[in-house]
Amino acid sequence: MQYRVNPRNGERISALGLGCMRMPGAALGRPDARAARELIARAVELGVNYLDTAYLYPGNEAAVGAALEDLGLRDRVLVATKLPHASVKRPEDFDRFFDEQLRRLRTDRVDYYLMHNVTSPAQWERLRALGVEAWVARQKAAGRIGQIGFSYHGSAGDFPVLLDAFDWDFCQIQYNYAGETYQAGTAGLKAAAARGMAVFVMEPLLGGRLADKLPVRAQRIFTEAAQTGGAAGSVDAGPALATPAAWGLAWVWDHPEVTMLLSGMGSLSQIEQNAQVADRALPGCLTPRQHEVVARVVEEFARTNRVPCTGCNYCMPCPHGVNIPGCFSAYNASFAHSWFTGLSQYFTASAVRTGSPKLASNCVKCGACARKCPQHIAIPEELEAVCRRFQPGPVGWMLGLLSRR
Ligand code: SF4
Ligand code: SF4
Incomplete structure (x- = not known):
C-alpha cells in the first residue's frame, strides 16, 4: 500500500x-x-x-x-x-x-x-x-x-x-x-x-x-x-x-x-x-500520453452526463416513493449506452414489476429532496425530463396512473 x-x-x-x-x-x-x-x-x-x-x-x-x-x-x-x-x-x-x-x-x-x-x-x-x-x-x-x-x-x-x-x-x-x-x-x-x-x-x-x-x-x-x-x-x-x-x-x-x-x-x-x-x-x-487519453474521455463523458447524480441517496426516501437516484441512473444510461438500456433500467429501478411504484411521474414537486442534494440538482425539474424521455405520450401517462394505485 x-x-x-x-x-x-x-x-x-x-x-x-x-x-x-x-x-x-x-x-x-x-x-x-x-x-x-x-x-x-x-x-x-x-x-x-x-x-x-x-x-x-x-x-x-x-x-x-x-x-x-x-x-x-x-x-x-x-x-x-x-x-x-x-x-x-x-x-x-x-x-x-x-x-x-x-x-x-x-x-x-x-x-x-x-x-x-x-x-x-x-x-x-x-x-x-x-x-x-x-x-x-x-x-x-x-x-x-x-x-x-x-x-x-x-x-x-x-x-x-x-x-x-x-x-x-x-x-x-x-x-x-x-x-x-x-x-x-x-x-x-x-x-x-x-x-x-x-x-x-x-x-x-x-x-x-x-x-x-x-x-x-x-x-x-x-x-x-x-x-x-x-x-x-x-x-x-x-x-x-x-x-x-x-x-x-x-x-x-x-x-x-x-x-x-x-x-x-x-x-x-x-x-x-x-x-x-x-x-x-x-x-x-501519469504520463503526458495518459493525460491525453483522460482528456478525450472527459470530452466524451461530458457529452452524455445529463444529470450529475452520484447515487449518494442523501435525497431519499422520497415521501411519494420516487426512486430518485434510480431514475437519474437510468436517464444517464439512456444517453451513455442506449435508450433501451436506460428504459429497461428505469422500469427495473422503479420497481414497477414489484407493484411498489416509484416512477418519476409520482413526483408532486414538494421540493423536500432538492434541499438535501449535495450536487445541487434541481430534482423535480430533472424528473420531468426523465418522464419526457421514458414516459412520453399516452402510454407513459397510463403507466403513471397505474403506478399511483
Ligand atoms: S420533489 Fe418529488 S421526488 Fe422530491 S421528495 Fe418531493 S415528490 Fe419526491
Ligand atoms: S442527493 Fe442528489 S446526488 Fe445524491 S442521489 Fe439524490 S439526486 Fe443523486
Missing part, C-alpha cells in the same frame, strides 16, 4: 481510504454486519488504515464500530465520522451528537472529525455562534478528536472563504477527472494544500459513473489506449491501467496535493483491485 503523509500532524495515511457509505446492505444504506466485517478486515489486511463514516449514513457508524471491535482493529485504523451540523440547534447538541457517535463507534475518540456536507461559509458562521470553536478545542485537548475538518459541496468561490474561516486540519472535497472545475475543483485542491492542510478526496469515480457505468464510447477510448500502449505507460513508464476505475483513481493520485482518496468499495474484489492501483499510482505517475 502507498502511504502519504498528513502535512498537519505527520500521520501516515493509506492513499486508499475505505468510504463506508456504500457498504452492501439489506435496506437503503443500512450495511449488512457480516459484509462490513469482511470488507473492513480485507481492506486493513491490504494496508488501508482510514475508514470514513457519518452520523447520517443509516446504521453505518454502528456497523463500523461493531466490526472494528469484533476484529480487534480499532487501534490499527484512523476513524473518521461527521457531525450532522444542520441538526445542531443548541450548544449542548455538539456533545449530544458526539457522545452518541462514540457509543455507536464503540470508541473513546474520533481521529478525523468533519462538519458534514458544508455548502457555504454561512453554515460555519452559524455553528460558530453556537460555540463550535471552543467545543472543538475542548475535545481536542481531551484527546476525543484528533483532527478537525469539513466535507464540502459548495461553490468554487466560497471554498477559499471557508478555508480561511477556521484553523482547519483537513478538508474533504469531491474531485475526479470529470469535475476539475466543479465545487472546490483543482483550484480548491491547490488552495487547501497551500495552506498546509491534508486534502481527502471523495467521489473519485462519481459513484461508479467513471467506472463500470462509463459511457461505452469513453470505455472504448481507454480500451484502445491499453491496446496501443497508452495505458501501460510504455513511452515513459506510467502505471498499467487495466480498467476505467483504475484510470479514474490513478488520475486523482497523480496529484501530489491529494493526501488520500476515499473509495466506496462494496466488494472484496473492488478492494483488491483498488489496492493494487494504489500501490503504483504515486504523485506525478
Whole structure:
C-alpha cells in the first residue's frame, strides 16, 4: 500500500481510504454486519488504515464500530465520522451528537472529525455562534478528536472563504477527472494544500459513473489506449491501467496535493483491485500520453452526463416513493449506452414489476429532496425530463396512473 503523509500532524495515511457509505446492505444504506466485517478486515489486511463514516449514513457508524471491535482493529485504523451540523440547534447538541457517535463507534475518540456536507461559509458562521470553536478545542485537548475538518459541496468561490474561516486540519472535497472545475475543483485542491492542510478526496469515480457505468464510447477510448500502449505507460513508464476505475483513481493520485482518496468499495474484489492501483499510482505517475487519453474521455463523458447524480441517496426516501437516484441512473444510461438500456433500467429501478411504484411521474414537486442534494440538482425539474424521455405520450401517462394505485 502507498502511504502519504498528513502535512498537519505527520500521520501516515493509506492513499486508499475505505468510504463506508456504500457498504452492501439489506435496506437503503443500512450495511449488512457480516459484509462490513469482511470488507473492513480485507481492506486493513491490504494496508488501508482510514475508514470514513457519518452520523447520517443509516446504521453505518454502528456497523463500523461493531466490526472494528469484533476484529480487534480499532487501534490499527484512523476513524473518521461527521457531525450532522444542520441538526445542531443548541450548544449542548455538539456533545449530544458526539457522545452518541462514540457509543455507536464503540470508541473513546474520533481521529478525523468533519462538519458534514458544508455548502457555504454561512453554515460555519452559524455553528460558530453556537460555540463550535471552543467545543472543538475542548475535545481536542481531551484527546476525543484528533483532527478537525469539513466535507464540502459548495461553490468554487466560497471554498477559499471557508478555508480561511477556521484553523482547519483537513478538508474533504469531491474531485475526479470529470469535475476539475466543479465545487472546490483543482483550484480548491491547490488552495487547501497551500495552506498546509491534508486534502481527502471523495467521489473519485462519481459513484461508479467513471467506472463500470462509463459511457461505452469513453470505455472504448481507454480500451484502445491499453491496446496501443497508452495505458501501460510504455513511452515513459506510467502505471498499467487495466480498467476505467483504475484510470479514474490513478488520475486523482497523480496529484501530489491529494493526501488520500476515499473509495466506496462494496466488494472484496473492488478492494483488491483498488489496492493494487494504489500501490503504483504515486504523485506525478501519469504520463503526458495518459493525460491525453483522460482528456478525450472527459470530452466524451461530458457529452452524455445529463444529470450529475452520484447515487449518494442523501435525497431519499422520497415521501411519494420516487426512486430518485434510480431514475437519474437510468436517464444517464439512456444517453451513455442506449435508450433501451436506460428504459429497461428505469422500469427495473422503479420497481414497477414489484407493484411498489416509484416512477418519476409520482413526483408532486414538494421540493423536500432538492434541499438535501449535495450536487445541487434541481430534482423535480430533472424528473420531468426523465418522464419526457421514458414516459412520453399516452402510454407513459397510463403507466403513471397505474403506478399511483
Ligand atoms: S420533489 Fe418529488 S421526488 Fe422530491 S421528495 Fe418531493 S415528490 Fe419526491
Ligand atoms: S439526486 Fe442528489 S442527493 Fe439524490 S442521489 Fe443523486 S446526488 Fe445524491
